[in-house]
Amino acid sequence: MQRRMRGWTWIGGPLLVVLGLLHAGGHPARAQSEPRVEARVSAESVKIGERFTLTLVAARAADRDVMFPGVDAGSAVFGDLHAVRRGAVRTRRPSTARRVDSVAYEVTTFALDSARVPVLPVRLASGGDTTVVGTPPQTVPVVSVVGPDAEALRTPAALIPFPRPAWAWGLLALLTAAALGGGAYGWWRWRTRDEEAPDETESEHPYEAASARLRRLERRHPSGDEAAKAFYVDLTEALRVYLVRRVGVRALEQTTAEVVAALRRRPEVRDATIRRLQAVLEQADLVKFADAQPSPAESRSVLEEAQAVLDALEATRCRDDAQATDDTPSSA
Structure with missing residues (x-):
């Protein structure tokens, strides 16, 4: 019996070691495939208004694109x-399977005692999916700029009174009366103009307002980095404001994926229109968050596609409005 137990011990010991190594070896491979982001601060403590460096580092699979926050x-x-x-x-x-991207921000702070560095979002895109990974929050101590002899500081003494001449009081009264009169006249003119002409922004149709903003973009030439970002910000804002006013989607406070999901819950909006809108918004996200620099010809093509998407959405809304009008007498 003892000889049999020694045989099992001789065979089972190495077997357990091999199984343990296989089990432990699976975790690093799985951990390496997961994205990791972190924020690094160049100084352990800073002064108020002092500039320092904040570095974001993202380690992820090589087939995923990274988008850091804009400045x-x-x-x-x-x-x-x-x-x-x-x-x-x-x-x-x-x-070959991993890539590490990093970007440095020159930052400053005017906080007292400590500066809060919140969870900083980093977007990782792969195909049509986008994942947001956040950095761990941290706090940077802010040291005082008051010197070691702060106890010797004293409050300022009272000012010595000087008599003011009489003409200064008269001039002050005249200026006060002129300011009050000018303010009253300006207020009256504003009220009169407001009653005579309604607010054009509120009275303008959402489709006409969005089309006018897109037409104004035709005169711009987004050739540089900042110009391209401003161009695509105005383009997506025109579409998102239209979706809020006309379709009822809270597009101004939602991401591209959330806007697309909200539109898919509306059966009246066609899938082809949703896919075209998604392509326009994702192209704009690459320019705004990933520093993509499309050529002016590509930007004009995206602008034309945005107008086509706007036309398709408006045609759907007009068709639904006409159908609702036709159904009203029959239901009565």
Whole structure:
């Protein structure tokens, strides 16, 4: 019996070691396929108004594209940090299956005691799918700029009173009366103009307003990086405002994927129109968030496609309005 137990121990020991190595070896491979993002701050502590560097690093599979936040994202993305400028995206390939991208932001802060660095969103795109991965939040200490002799500081003394001449009071009264009179006249003129002519923005049809904004974009030449971003921001805003006013989709506060999902829940909107709108919005996202630089010819093509999508959406709405009008007498 003891000899049999020694045989099982001799065979089972190496077998358990091999199984343990196989089980442990699966985790690094799976961990390497998952994306990892992190935010790095160049200083352990900063002063108020001092500029320092915030670096975002994204490690992911080589077949996925990365989109970092724009420098104009504001406090909604950067929290207590104010982004001044953004550098170019740097890429290195540790292996054929992995790629590491990084981008550096020159930032500053005016927070007291500590600056909050929130979860910074990094978009990863693969085919038609987009995944948002956030960096861990962190806090940067903000040191005081008051010197070590702060205890010797004193409050300012009271000002020495000087008599003011009488003509200064008269001039001040005259200027005050003129300002009040001018303000009253301006208010009266504004009220009169408001009563005579209605607000053109509110009275203008959503389709006409969106088409007018797209026509104004035809005169622009988005040849540079900033010009291209401004061009595509205005283009997508025209479409999103139309979707809010005419279709009832909260497109101004939704991502491209959320807008597409909301339209798919509306059976009256055709799938072909939704796919064309998705292509326009995704092309604009690449320019705004991934620093894509299309040629002026490509931008004109996207603008023409945006107008075609707008025409298709308006035709659907007009058809539904006409059908609703025809159904009203029959239901009565």
